[in-house]
Amino acid sequence: MRAAEIRECGRPPVVAERDAPAPGDGEVLVEVVAAPITPLDLLCATGTSYFGKPATPYVPGVQGVGTAGGRTVWFPTRAGMAPGDGSMAETAAVPADDLVELPDGVDPVELAALGLSAVAAHMAMNWRGELAEGEQVIVLGAGGVVGQAAVQLARTAGARRIIAGARSPAARERARRAGADAVVALDTGDAAELARRFADAADGPADLVLDPLFGVPAAAAARTLRPGGRIVNLGGSADETSPIDSSTIRSKSLRLLGYTNNELTPRQRAEAVAFVAGEAAAGRLAVAHEAVPLDDAAAAWRRQADGTAEGRIVLTPRPAG
Secondary structure (H helix, E strand, C coil): CEEEEECCCCCCCEEEECCCCCCCCCEEEEEEEEEECCHHHHHHHHCCCCCCCCCCCECCCCEEEEEECCEEEEEECCECCECCCCCCECEEEEEHHHCEECCCCCCHHHHHHHHHHHHHHHHHHHHHCCCCCCCEEEEECCCCHHHHHHHHHHHHCCCCEEEEEECCHHHHHHHHHHCCCEEEECCCCCHHHHHHHHHHHCCCCEEEEEECCCHHHHHHHHCCEEEEEEEEECCCCCCCCCCCCHHHHHHHCCEEEECCHHHCCHHHHHHHHHHHHHHHHCCCCCCCEEEEEHHHHHHHHHHHHHCCCCCEEEEECCCCC
């Protein structure tokens, strides 16, 4: 079968022929239709993640969409985090219990682009952040997959106003297309200036901040929250530390909450994937993405890593249907 292999940490994958996997106890073979290149894939392949340096060669791809037993399914893998291969191949061996059957009408490439990023947006906002109908939400990093999904999911959950924050002009345009009511440019490191921009864009104090960035943007957004407001942090792509001042937290009795998909139970994850798939099938949820043939994996990997891709790149080892 054809597969992308990480042969050396820190370098893009090489597409080559390799033996198809043999399923172990409790595993099934999935014919892979769509395999997204995610930030976790890129991180693990550097060999510098907190999971440690992976043994090479290995097939990357921490999630994918394919067919098994006549069903269209989503599946996760531990590729790059533990020994074993992932989704960026024509065939993958996956524990049967990890498969999530998808509803009719879901585009496999679109669902792969959403994947666990949309799960994070949904669960961080609605489960951890307890978004209520009529609340005002600030979504940081709104041009990324998590942010685009969060903007749309906040709308369907009944948020009355959604303010998006994004760094580049292209990211701000993606946030607008996702349906944000207002978009704030995160193009300065001045927390006071960013806080002013958020306040100008908001209709009074915000109730909830969804934050995959941390750093200065999180500190600025915190200043716009109402007393008792919530910040849910699910990443640190802007900075691993943030100048959120104690007086802001204490004076408003703010709640700072953390979120990671790794804490979800298998049942929670499966239910969240099914929810995301249902929203996508209904036409209420989509993110910027592009499909690229598996044979072009190396170039696609580079573009995803350096930020020049127009959205989430999804590799297509074999055509759907």
